[in-house]
Amino acid sequence: MIAKGKAIKYGDNVDTDVIIPARYLNSSEPAELAAHCMEDIDADFVNKVEQGDIIVAARNFGCGSSREHAPIAIKASGVSCVIAKTFARIFYRNAINIGLPILECPELFEETEEGDRLEVDFDTGTINNITRNKVFKTHPFPTFMQEIIANDGLVGYIKKTI
């Protein structure tokens, strides 16, 4: 599987309250959530995001609440992948569980500018910054998590086993 798009950059500790503010959590409709994605940190996000775009962030992306609405909003806004130095753990498992690909890559952040064209190959764990002609390797997922992703999330995986 390959993801391709432009980089949209954020810094450290992007929390779930800015990814999708709680005032919109009286709905769980993906399209409705996507309309307010990143609103409090980047009001322009919904205008500039295009299908396939890749969020590049620094440390502890997705910290804060357990709201699955956060990865749902990101996925529904067309983002194909989030790459950060590190992820907060509940966001990490939620993303895997709903089938939003995420990768940890400590080097990419400094080597990427907003708007750079990126290509990610999930099978090899390779990230290519096409604009800057630089290639980065990430750790592949453990087999167990690969199975969850291959089954389009935890529900698909569990469905097979019950």
Place this chain on the structure above:
Amino acid sequence: MGMTMTQKILASHAGLESVKAGQLIMADVDMVLGNDITTPVAVKEFRKLGINKVFDEKKIAIVPDHFCPNKDIKSAEQVKFIREFSKEMKIENFFEVGQMGIEHALLPEKGLVTAGNVVIGADSHTCTYGALGAFSTGVGSTDMACGMATGKAWFKVPEAMKFELVGKPGRWVSGKDVILHIIGMIGVDGALYRSMEFVGEGLKNLSMDDRFSMANMAIEAGGKNGIFEVDEKTLAYIDEHSTKEFKVYKADPDAEYEQTFVIELNKIKPTVSFPHLPDNTREEGDFGDVPIDQVVIGSCTNGRIEDMRMAAEVLKGRKVHENVRCIIFPATQKIWRQAMNEGLFDIFIEAGAAISTPTCGPCLGGHMGILAKGERAVATTNRNFVGRMGHPESEVYLSGPYVAAASAVTGKISSPAELQEV
């Protein structure tokens, strides 16, 4: 090699002799929790599994507490949706308004979680029950759905950090100040993916309510869970509240910790987290001159009876400052009644504070105390992110009940030590 408390509990629930940090396991869960925001998503995912029965009607708790009592039509629809699901699935622990409290105060009080349990909850502050010596962690709605279906959850066995508590906290210092101090020390990702294990002789000087506040905020340090060694106070609490079978796990002497910290409780001062991260802490004497508009005392972090007593101790005979709205939220019906019977409500009302029915409302900017542009609040809640309590240009300062109540009186961030005698 030895195991930590967390690792022992996980091993026992995965049917394994031992586990190692980094190992992926499938573990049995003793309780699956959800609230009015996370459960609707979980129910939709549960339906996709194509089954019509939950794994155990007794081991699921659904607590509509965030936007409840329903703040608007959409919230009412969400609660109606999960109420109907709970009835259909015969879930025993669905707590309606009137029975409901803030989930993380309610479950221990009802005896639904106990020592040695594995608990998952679709709410990040599920880590609170670590105070009881349980492994308890926040997950998302999909995990909740699969937990309700199978009674299992997947985990990566965490590495551990040990916090050895020694001594006794000073006069105006509670568990909240201790955990804010620790978060300030290690940072909001200082315990990322790891368990925070609290042990040491200083434990005896921390009440159960102190410990609930501390375990509650393990997530604000990025921790997977926070867990306290079980002692006489824990056993007395369990004896009073729960009839469930429990098991006490102690760490092996040769358990591995990535880091060990000695926390001298007597050196901790009243602590406040300034905007916009919980690790941006300042101590008494360094608060500066910050005028405030609102004080919130409550939440899953500090809405318990001792928190109410601490607030009352400061507010007794004093008045809330004319520029401040002070709103107090006892976390459960039981705490509400107890606070009322102890006369604390007379003190609050006399001081000019408002008292609300239990709700998470203001903590997450839901309802019952939203901030306008440019407004500042001191809150005994757990997060001070941008826009957390309302307008993106409002500010939240996190503190314990003593500082919150003192600030309500002076109209600026203050320690009770600054107040004049009454």
